[in-house]
Amino acid sequence: MNFIGKLIGAMGKAESSPSPQEAIQRLRESEELLCKKQLFLEEKITLELETARRHGTKNKRAALLALKRKKRFEKHLAQIDGTLSTIEFQRESLENASTNTEVLRSMGFAAKALEKVHKDMDINKVDDLMADIEEQQDLAQEISDAISRPVGFAQEIDEDELLAELEEMEQEELDKELLTVGEPELPSVPSSTIPAVQPAKQENEDEEDMRMLGLWAS
Structure with missing residues (x-):
């Protein structure tokens, strides 16, 4: 029984699934090994081709063996x-799966954090808080209105009375303007006499006639 138990335990350990990172690392190691073997085989193919060409028709058997x-x-x-x-496809699939796993794990972590934040929140408490805020805002508005209302002498003044007094003053001014309106006054006659207009043009004509007469007499 002990031997069978050990055998089963060993088989379980051997068949345990590796992590994605371990599998990816092993695939990369296999890729590196196969790439090195590729280079080795390419060199061998080139060497055998040169051997076949070198022997040619001189040693057909050696040339055929090289070609084989x-x-x-x-x-x-x-x-x-x-x-x-195949390995490259499998490695890329594992890398994509590992990336998706990490993304899903991060999303799950964020979802738990969000759930923890909302756990301390009660929608009823939120509603009550908003109602309290609104009530305080209304109270603040009432206080502002009360402070802004005039107090003292301003409350004793009747604005209707002031308006009536202002209309009475305007009517008095209008009556004065109507009384001063009369017939238009004529302009006064000036006291000084208007000087007579000298016949300057007539004198000039007389002087011209006398000058012409003088020229004719000479």
């Missing part, structure tokens, strides 16, 4: 290419 080895290396190289494609 080249074909075998090429087949092995093609298999490695396919394996690398």
